[in-house]
Amino acid sequence: MEDHTGDQFPPYAKETAPVARRLVSAVKELDESAIRPLLMPDSEADWAIRLFGLGPLVFLLYLHLECDQFVLPRFGRRSQREVVVEIGWVVGEDEAGCAIYDPRRVSTLTVHRREENWRVADSNPAPLDAPISVPQALDALKQVVEEGRGGEAI
Numbered sequence: 001m002e003d004h005t006g007d008q009f010p011p012y013a014k015e016t017a018p019v020a021r022r023l024v025s026a027v028k029e030l031d032e033s034a035i036r037p038l039l040m041p042d043s044e045a046d047w048a049i050r051l052f053g054l055g056p057l058v059f060l061l062y063l064h065l066e067c068d069q070f071v072l073p074r075f076g077r078r079s080q081r082e083v084v085v086e087i088g089w090v091v092g093e094d095e096a097g098c099a100i101y102d103p104r105r106v107s108t109l110t111v112h113r114r115e116e117n118w119r120v121a122d123s124n125p126a127p128l129d130a131p132i133s134v135p136q137a138l139d140a141l142k143q144v145v146e147e148g149r150g151g152e153a154i
Contacts, residue, residue, distance in 0.1 A: 012083050013075035016111045019118045020085040023109065024070055027057055040112045043121035060123040061107045062089055071099050073106075076128050081113040082121075084128040103127070 009017070019038060026034035032054060039046040048056045067089035074086040086108050088101030108131060110122040126132040 009075065010077075012077050013085075016075065016083045016085055016118050017072055019111055019120065020072055020087065020109050023120050024061060024087060027054065027061055030054055030058075038120055040114060040119040040121040043112070043119075045120050045122050057123060060125045061087065062105055062125055067091065069099065071101055073101065074128055083111045083113075083118070085109045085111055086128045 023035060023038045026032075026038065032049070035049065035054075035057070036046075039049065045057065069090040071088045071090060072085055073088045076084045078084065086106050088103065088106045090099045090101050092100045094100055106127050108124045108126060108128040109120050110124070111118050112121045113119075124131040
């Protein structure tokens with residue numbers, strides 16, 4: 001997998017960034033009608049929203065932290081048709097006015113290309129190079145629901 005950081009993004013990052021931004025903004029606004037066209041049909045993300053509504057997507061994107069702004073700090077290309085996009089939630093600014101995010105509190109979107117369009121196929125509440133498994137995510141959800149520990153990094 002290629003991994004790119006910094007200001008010089010390759011074409012696949014430039015193509016997938018708007019999709020990621022639109023999805024996160026739509027989820028923040030709880031606008032299901034804006035989310036559905038951004039999802040890859042019959043993907044994990046598509047089935048999750050069909051079966052469970054917005055709840056899992058909100059959780060997987062760390063929206064329970066209630067940060068207003070987000071950045072897309074890293075992109076990785078797994079293949080010509082699959083890119084991962086990392087989402088970091090802004091927790092402040094440095095002296096130069098650049099966004100600061102907590103790298104322990106990031107989520108990753110998997111974006112697939114279908115014909116000429118990029119669509120979100122999956123999300124994971126972890127960095128792009130260290131995704132968590134479904135059992136780990138279920139344990140974290142249990143902590144949020146039963147123990148009220150939703151603000152802690154996974």
